[in-house]
Amino acid sequence: MIDVKELIILSLDQLKGSLVRTALTMLGIVIGIASVITIISLGEGSTKSIVDQISTFGTNVITVSPGQARRGPGQGGGTFDTLTKADSQTILNLDNIEAVSAVVSGQTTLVNGSQSVSSSVTGVEGTYALVQSLKFSQGDFFADSQIDGQSKIVILNDDLVEELFGQSASVIGEKIRLNGKTFKIVGVIEGGSSVLVPISTAQKILFGHDYLNSISIKVVDNKLIEQTSTDIENLLLSRHKIDNPDNADFNLRNALEMIDSVSSMTGTLTTVLGGIAAISLLVGGIGIMNIMLVTVTERTRDIGLLKAIGAKAKDILAQFLIESLVLTLAGGLIGVILGASLTYFAANAMSIPFIVSFKSIFLAVTVSASVGVLFGWYPAKKASTLNPIDALRYE
DSSP states (O other), X not given: OOOHHHHHHHHHHHHHTTHHHHHHHHHHHHHHHHHHHHHHHHHHHHHHHHHHHHHTTOTTEEEEEESOSOOOTTOOOOOSOOOOHHHHHHHTTSTXXXXXXXEEEXXXXXXXXXXXXXXXXXXXXXXXXXXXXXXXXXXXXXXXXXXXXXXXXXXXXXXXXXXXXXXXXXXXXXXXXXXXXXXXXXXXXXXXXXXXXXXXXXXXXXXXXXXXXXXXXXXXOGGGHHHXXXXXXXXXXXXXXXXXXXXXXXXXXXXXXXXXXXXXXXXHHHHHHHHHHHHHHHHHHHHHHHHHHHHHHHTHHHHXXXXXXTOOHHHHHHHHHHHHHHHHHHHHHHHHHHHXXXXXHHHHHHTOOOOOOHHHHHHHHHHHHHHHHHHHHHHHHHHHTOOHHHHHHOO
């Protein structure tokens, strides 16, 4: 009967006898495990950050944009003036629709004194705040009379306020210039990436066109997204007199689709990068095999002596396998700690959530143990099959 506890103690004594060699042998495993954990964790953190940003706009929002969604050889992107205000008003009559906002967008330069920032500007209707679930840190949304009357008023986001006016500035009533025209600030929203103005102002004063760049639609329940998307598609195909959906001059996207798409892309990228990092585990395993083979050679006489006093082949095999496992599991543990530490600092630097998943830790422990058994087996087997007489004669 093999005394596992005694073999572990004996293995630890052997490894402590050459600490520098033991540390260098574990280095490949440590780097490999730390790299895999860091990459997987940062990938999951990045995915969560993007998904959270998309979700802030609501998972029950559908966006209709002009142009063809399907493109192939010989197909163009379609025209970009195919959506009209009448389209958005007709969509509102469909079932399961809570609110609809026509949207006009473009680029602008915001100027406050010597400070200037380039940003997208979005012209919106009064329902836009409901559709996008806007949260205000200062002021409020546009009044209906301001939206219809081409008022030169603007809503900024927190980041733009900080860039143009300084941190925590109170800016309601302040004036800024958009494309050379003076606008008054009436609100500041939390988050977001666009400047908001009334849709009539965007169409007549800033951009000079009547067509829409998109239509934002809020559905009463995200479980009805798929059915509602189909209803909207059929309605617009009929209004635009298009028989073949493949020739549609518009395309529909919703937050759930974007979340699935982002999760799929980041998941694939994380897997590829994790696989590349895992190559160092292979290098570490080969290093362990080399060291264990050297160890077998150095301890040939000891092996012969153990066999001469009654040790069996399975005892010798177990001892060397345990030494290999101790090396890889210790390296794996250090790699987990190092990987978690690197992830913490990198996540803070990148402003993404700090996540060290159970999956990555389980992978680290499993891979460490597998490397120990796989690359330790051959040296251990070689040691266990040595002839005791030949081993005792070895110089």
